[in-house]
Amino acid sequence: xxxxxxxxxxxxxxxxxxxxxxxxxxxxxxxxxxxxxxxxxxxxxxxxxxxxxxxxxxxxxxxxxxxxxxxxxxxxxxxxxxxxxxxxxxxxxxxxxxxxxxxxxxxxxxxxxxxxxxxxxxxxxxxxxxxxxxxxxxxxxxxxxxxxxxxxxxxxxxxxxxxxxxxxxxxxxxxxxxxxxxxxxxxxxxxxxxx
Amino acid sequence: xxxxxxxxxxxxxxxxxxxxxxxxxxxxxxxxxxxxxxxxxxxxxxxxxxxxxxxxxxxxxxxxxxxxxxxxxxxxxxxxxxxxxxxxxxxxxxxxxxxxxxxxxxxxxxxxxxxxxxxxxxxxxxxxxxxxxxxxxxxxxxxxxxxxxxxxxxxxxxxxxxxxxxxxxxxxxxxxxxxxxxxxxxxxxxxxxxx
Numbered sequence: 001x002x003x004x005x006x007x008x009x010x011x012x013x014x015x016x017x018x019x020x021x022x023x024x025x026x027x028x029x030x031x032x033x034x035x036x037x038x039x040x041x042x043x044x045x046x047x048x049x050x051x052x053x054x055x056x057x058x059x060x061x062x063x064x065x066x067x068x069x070x071x072x073x074x075x076x077x078x079x080x081x082x083x084x085x086x087x088x089x090x091x092x093x094x095x096x097x098x099x100x101x102x103x104x105x106x107x108x109x110x111x112x113x114x115x116x117x118x119x120x121x122x123x124x125x126x127x128x129x130x131x132x133x134x135x136x137x138x139x140x141x142x143x144x145x146x147x148x149x150x151x152x153x154x155x156x157x158x159x160x161x162x163x164x165x166x167x168x169x170x171x172x173x174x175x176x177x178x179x180x181x182x183x184x185x186x187x188x189x190x191x192x193x194x195x
Numbered sequence: 196x197x198x199x200x201x202x203x204x205x206x207x208x209x210x211x212x213x214x215x216x217x218x219x220x221x222x223x224x225x226x227x228x229x230x231x232x233x234x235x236x237x238x239x240x241x242x243x244x245x246x247x248x249x250x251x252x253x254x255x256x257x258x259x260x261x262x263x264x265x266x267x268x269x270x271x272x273x274x275x276x277x278x279x280x281x282x283x284x285x286x287x288x289x290x291x292x293x294x295x296x297x298x299x300x301x302x303x304x305x306x307x308x309x310x311x312x313x314x315x316x317x318x319x320x321x322x323x324x325x326x327x328x329x330x331x332x333x334x335x336x337x338x339x340x341x342x343x344x345x346x347x348x349x350x351x352x353x354x355x356x357x358x359x360x361x362x363x364x365x366x367x368x369x370x371x372x373x374x375x376x377x378x379x380x381x382x383x384x385x386x387x388x389x390x
Contacts, residue, residue, distance in 0.1 A: 003264065134326075170366075172286075177326075181308065181329030183349055
């Protein structure tokens, strides 16, 4: 498995291209933009975007879908029934599914948005806007912030701390580093009572 | 890449290094395995998907190396040189760097979270989206560097110079800073507190 990153200067967001060692069908996580740089990355490495995974439906993570689908016959997976008028395969919390050679688990981590999903592929977590390096994702209310913190603690913190974190914005991280140093999570862990 | 194969030794939680079923603690010829991996990094034009953890690396010259999607976490680097090296989507978390030179480094999506860096220089580097979450950095210079969207959250910075740096979107939230200079840098575009 290879992972390539692409930074969108429009929404300041990250997209991740995931494929095999020698090209072929690939997965694209959160296409916030489809520009010549991303197209070159796909083509020069011999990939075909067969699948698109959306962590949530905000524009910074979805605006590239229409352009991509004019070039590639890509199927879209998300926690919604449709995104930008494109019908999607709706993915539920805890659902395991296989795309090409990739085994994927979807974890619902609401708070930033109601449809927020984290995708686990092997030791990699694609966290979208639920968890960034050094902070949790932005929320619009105290309640949604509380929900996001609880979701992260219940769904992510217990995973193998060797897991790598590939967020929707900012640099990558590791689960161990976040558990040790993320001020938001440290605060949440202080106040969280295991159920 | 990032497969994180666990060491085959019973009860060991370390990761197997590239070219072995075991971690360096349990491999039969750890020096030879580590030396082989390091030789590949220094001699090949670019290296992908290597794993080498929990070892001491002294006096190696990685100048001009292209290190892509590698896991070099939890190592100790002493008197090593990374001048004009490229580090993309690679993990050096929870490592120690003592008197290492990263002059004119090009890093994108690199992770130094939880690392200790003493007497290191990063002068004239492009270090975009680089993760120093929780890092402890003493007597270091980032002068004349572009640190766009890098994260120093919860870090400890002592006698560190950020002279004439691009600090746009650089996050220093919850960091402890002693004798830190931001002279001629756009520190007003960095993040020091959160609402």
